[in-house]
Amino acid sequence: MQIEKHVRVAIAGSGFGGLGMAIRLMQSGIDDILVFERSNDVGGVWRDNTYPGCACDVESHLYSFSFARNPEWTRSFSPSAEIHGYLRACAERFGVLPRIRFDHEIRSATWDDDAQRWRLETKHGVYTADAFVAAVGGLSEPAIPPLPGLESFTGTTFHSARWNHDHDLAGKRVAVIGTGASAIQFVPEIQPKVSALKIFQRTPPWIVPRRDRALTERERRTLRRSNVAQWLLRTRIYALREVMALPFFDARIAKLGQRIAEKHLERSVRDSTLRAKLTPKYTMGCKRILLSDDYYPALAKPNVDVVTDSIVEIRPNGVVTSDGALHEVDTIIFGTGFHVQDYPFAKRVQGRGGRRLADTWKDRMTAHLGTTVSGYPNLFFLQGPNTALGHTSVITMLESQIEHVVNALRYLAKERLATVEPRLEAQNAFVADVDAKTRGTVWTSGGCKSWYLDAHGTNSTLWPGFTFTFKRRVERFDPSEYVLMPRSSRVSNPKRPDESPRTAPVASCASGPEVAHG
Ligand SMILES: Cc1cc2nc3c(=O)[nH]c(=O)nc-3n(C[C@H](O)[C@H](O)[C@H](O)COP(=O)(O)OP(=O)(O)OC[C@H]3O[C@@H](n4cnc5c(N)ncnc54)[C@H](O)[C@@H]3O)c2cc1C
Helix, strand or coil: CEEEEEEEEEECCCHHHHHHHHHHHHHHCCCEEECCCCCCCCHHHHHCCCCCEEEEECCCCCCCCCCCCCCCEECCCCEEHHHHHHHHHHHHHHHHHHHECCCCCCCCEEEECCCEEEEEEEECCCEEEEEEEECCCCCEEECCCCCCCCCHCCCCEEEECCCCCCCCCCCCCCEEEECCHHHHHHHHHHCCCCCCEECCCCCCCEECCCCEEECHHHHHHHHHHHHEEEEEEEHHHHHHHCCCCCHCCCHHHHHHHHHHHHHHHHHCCCCHHHHHHCCCCCCCCCCCCEEECCCHHHHHCCCCCEEEECCCECCCCCECCCCCCCECEEEEEEECHHHHCCHHHHHHEEEHHHHHHHHCCCCCCEECCCCCCCCCCCCCEEEECEEEECCCCCCHHHHHCCCCCCCCHHHHHHCCCCCECCCHHHHHHHHHHHHHCCCCHHEEEEEEEECCCCCCCEEEEEECCCCHHHHHHHHHHHHHHHECCCCCCCCCCCCCCCCCCCCCHHHHHCCCCCCCCC
């Protein structure tokens, strides 16, 4: 098949990760890049999640790029559309748009060991790249549970991440399945419109006050005029948020947090039966801690019923629970989260020897520093295994990973090397460290089941620490942790616009297949 184009770096995805990666590469002088986006716009989750009430739950002044601070945020926790607008503006301001191929879903990514490059298949043809950055997001594939009889339902169903704006909820009897981060945002918005709202809750979340508020013109003016004020505000939020990691590591601190959440529930819900249903029986932090001021009050309204019996089947006209009750509804909305543990993109990636990443990750998803995987040269993940967070902005993690990728690619260019992949020992040591840090935390001992842990109870999603420790560990590229290979003699020396022709590989590489640099 004809190759459409060869680039030095291909990036899949144009959310915070893909855009941030493209911007930092270009700023570092690596501009032979292409971004492949399956949709027709940038923005990732902020393009896709348009449900009523959708907003970030980390303050906007931290939930944004550190290199593109935005004094114009209108609220402390900005709505989805505003974050989407911010990402569009960043793509434009930093000149990324011409490098994005929209409607170019990467269908497969295959490492060609002879050519030492990635072969990327899209519906518009095949592209090749020296390095491939998968910034496809950790929460981009909505998950709908396989409920028996779901296909027989005659009403309307949709997932919160694919909100059906054409479906008017006014006067409808609506079932909401799930009580996670999205549901607690859209439930208060739809409750006043619908005739009856049944909330199907498996496990109640711990919820603390959010204290969202509009930012005044005066505040915005101060920030507009002063970079120092912007920096101070961001730093203050950052520090307070890092403190919020403490409950994960110390059950006594978690108990203090629980008291705040219990008070919040008491103040919001007078009915003791409802309060009992909404009180979690696990330690705070074991599942994601949620922020809301209006979720509890919405649940206390007369048209709302919180159902705690488990769902056994869906019938054409409603939802049947384990107590035998049929809850008749016209609409089912799934607030059931995303495919996290099965990372669907792994099925599309084949590394050295044609090994599918989904097979490599069959028992557990692991990556060195959450970013690179042994057996998959020149492949970098943003938001890979063990990079999710329970307490602060994921952008801080993404930026550390992005710097790591830039530093790795710079190193390759400087040393005139062709490929980089982590040593298996280094990767295993990192994973062992993650496991050691996870032991004894609230995630494993808090008495809950969460998407943080896989089927074996192993933490393959969360970074079990502060973000500054991740940054310290990840930003820097330590060559001794990697297998670094020179350009193979089988490669017909592809021309790179920003490099002079290659000469011999570094001296220490010449003799053996694996070279450690330190
Ligand atoms: C509703 C919601 C609220 C959230 N709120 C917060 C918050 O307050 N704080 C926080 O820290 N985190 C939050 N998150 C987590 C969020 O996932 C990250 O903060 C961040 O936006 C992830 O950016 P990303 O670029 O890695 O992934 P995404 O935003 O998911 O972007 C991935 C992109 O890759 C594209 N893509 C996927 N597969 C392919 C393919 N095969 N080929 C080409 N393109 C592809 C997608 O279309 C998408 O544009 C939230 C998530 C959701 C869903």
